[in-house]
Amino acid sequence: MADRAGPVGFIGLGMMGLPMARSLMARGFAVLACDSSAAALAALAEGAPAGALATAPTPAAVAAGAEVVVLMLPTSRIVAEVMEGKDGLLPALRPGMLVIDMGSSEPAETRRLAEAAAARGARIMDAPVSGSVAKAKTGTLAIMCGGDDATFAQAEPVLRGMGEAIIRTGAVGSAHAMKALNNFVYAAGLLATAEALRMGEALGLDLNILSDVMNASSGRNIATETKAKQEIIPGRYAGGFQLGLMRKDLETAGSIATETGTDSPSLALCRALWSEAVAMLGPKVDNTEIHRFLGRRAGG
Known part of the structure; x- marks a missing residue:
């Protein structure tokens, strides 16, 4: 069993992110969720196990309450806004924290943000997914992972809460x-x-x-x-x-x-x-x- 001591931060409850967050809760993880859509947050709350879900108003607030934060966002531009914008993740990162970018971001931008996170003692892993919404609902996605051994060891329990085939691809940016x-x-x-x-x-x-x-x-x-x-x-x-x-x-x-x-x-x-x-x-x-x-x- 994975370490369930703290919640997993989850930012981005779109078509894929919503069932992925639900999959984490179904497998025993607590989730600290953040999304600009109140409807998406309400949809996640429907049927959530008791005590499994909390919400945060900003990415910075997610960082304050979680050691591992999952991003499921549609573009690198939006990832950069969440990381570096007002009340963003980056200034709130603490040493030892991990951000897992599971969207389809641009590799060069992923490497840039990883360097910025490393300057704060934190890590970024790129872990885009392959599979349909149906596979997101069943937690059987294929997940590609870019990052070193220590980063992968920290991320793996969370990734296995959402995916079945976990494929390591090399250094950060390689998975994207x-x-x-x-x-x-x-x-x-x-x-x-x-x-x-x-x-x-x-x-x-x-x-x-x-x-x-x-x-x-x-x-x-x-x-x-x-x-x-x-x-x-x-x-x-x-x-x-x-x-x-x-x-x-x-x-x-x-x-x-x-x-x-x-x-x-x-x-x-x-x-x-x-x-x-x-x-x-x-x-x-x-x-x-x-x-x-x-x-x-x-x-x-």
Whole structure:
């Protein structure tokens, strides 16, 4: 059993953060939660075990009451605001504290904040997740972890309250880099799947059989396996990951390409198409709506 002596601070109760915080409480952790949304805090309180939940008005107040603080925030800009803004975490960090950034932040920004935290005797680990809202609800996420041995040892009990597959990736910042590159590969597979389904439809093919063919053959990928029949073909478009967040991860991958001087034409194509899709459909729609975007783009 993990050490449950003190609460885990948790900042960011969005689509993924809310079930992740609930998973921690279900596994015996007390949570000290902070979110700008009163509705999100109220939703977390519903069904919370007695004595398992407290709330804090600011990130600094979370730091005052917890030794380990989880961030589940959508962008590096918001992470920086929570860390360095008014009543932020950074000035309130104490020696020995750990901040776990579980969003999909920019690796260079993660390294910068880790250096700032280290100057106060604290640590930052990047631990982005892979998996759907359903996996967040069951505490079976895959979690990538960037940090040294001491940081991982401090974080591991908390991470196992939310995830099943824990993968160490190297130094701080490496997990955010790998998450961005992984999501680029996913986006490329989703785009190819959506285009293939559009072409199959134009030919009058049975799209469910086309999906079966791809899943039994070399075209198989996570999009053909979990998005084609489930979300795209029936027009449900509810895979659980926003189009705008996909675009953001592609931009992070683009910053890695620039930093490393890597020629990446397929990444450039994905970035351009996802940006066009966000402009047309808005950032809040599901990422599987890239299929609907392709149809509208072609005038269909």
